[in-house]
Amino acid sequence: MVVLSVPPEVTVILLDIEGTTTPIAFVKDTLFSYIRENVKDYLHAHWGEEECQEDVSLLRKQAEEDSHLDGAVLIPPRSDGADDTEQMIQAVVDNVCWQMALDRKTPALKQLQGHIWRAAFAAGTVKAEFFEDVVPAIRKWRQAGMKVYVYSSGSVEAQKLLFGYSTEGDILELFDGHFDTKIGHKIESESYRRIATSIGCSPNNILFLTDVTREANAAEEADVHVAVVVRPGNAGLTDDEKSYFNLITSFNELFLPSST
Numbered sequence: 001m002v003v004l005s006v007p008p009e010v011t012v013i014l015l016d017i018e019g020t021t022t023p024i025a026f027v028k029d030t031l032f033s034y035i036r037e038n039v040k041d042y043l044h045a046h047w048g049e050e051e052c053q054e055d056v057s058l059l060r061k062q063a064e065e066d067s068h069l070d071g072a073v074l075i076p077p078r079s080d081g082a083d084d085t086e087q088m089i090q091a092v093v094d095n096v097c098w099q100m101a102l103d104r105k106t107p108a109l110k111q112l113q114g115h116i117w118r119a120a121f122a123a124g125t126v127k128a129e130f131f132e133d134v135v136p137a138i139r140k141w142r143q144a145g146m147k148v149y150v151y152s153s154g155s156v157e158a159q160k161l162l163f164g165y166s167t168e169g170d171i172l173e174l175f176d177g178h179f180d181t182k183i184g185h186k187i188e189s190e191s192y193r194r195i196a197t198s199i200g201c202s203p204n205n206i207l208f209l210t211d212v213t214r215e216a217n218a219a220e221e222a223d224v225h226v227a228v229v230v231r232p233g234n235a236g237l238t239d240d241e242k243s244y245f246n247l248i249t250s251f252n253e254l255f256l257p258s259s260t
């Protein structure tokens, strides 16, 4: 087994979700399919609620920013008439499906997705999946004194559902905190500096594990240590990326200085 020594100054492990803790196939085939199949019914059921209207307002604002993009779907402004509700719901559905077809990670989309998944996770219709090495490794890191945080494009609310309702039960207690793109985009180095400040450590106290090399580059630019996680179903890496980054195929390949 290949072993990657974790630098001694590292006290925090920061985890991506999709392609790192969780198979991309689960996110795409289960989580995203659930959204496509249920978004319309969800909007009908919750349209009158403040939370749903806040989600729609955020999506409408995002749609305006996206209006220059090919195929972008605008959401008409809200009026008092009940007649246009169907038309608005259809526009929201079309906008969500358009964003998802492009695998966009906008906070507006992620916030609504989190709210739609809530009922599915709570009812046990959906249970999150992790690669088999993930939970035992996190437990080991914690025993060794590491702090463990999550940084994902999925909203913090959705992250808590994922780790709260999983095939391994509720494992939320294994995490010291969660970050989403409210702190900044994952491909911007400033986001990693903000995360370090928020945790109360230096960037070089953090080891970030991700499957996406653009995220790894941004983190590294902020002086965060990175390892690129290679999992079945992840996008392939170029030869240059393979030789440049530290690569791991399992969390078990990380060797902590305190491990014996």
Ligand SMILES: CSCCC(=O)C(=O)COP(=O)(O)O
Pocket (backbone or CB within 6 Å): 016, 017, 018, 019, 027, 031, 105, 110, 151, 152, 153, 154, 155, 158, 159, 162, 186
């Ligand atoms: C419950 S989190 C859902 C995962 C998700 O929506 C997503 O976009 C994952 O992105 P990541 O940044 O974790 O690769």
Ligand SMILES: [Mg+2]
Pocket (backbone or CB within 6 Å): 016, 017, 018, 019, 020, 210, 211, 212
């Ligand atoms: Mg990822």
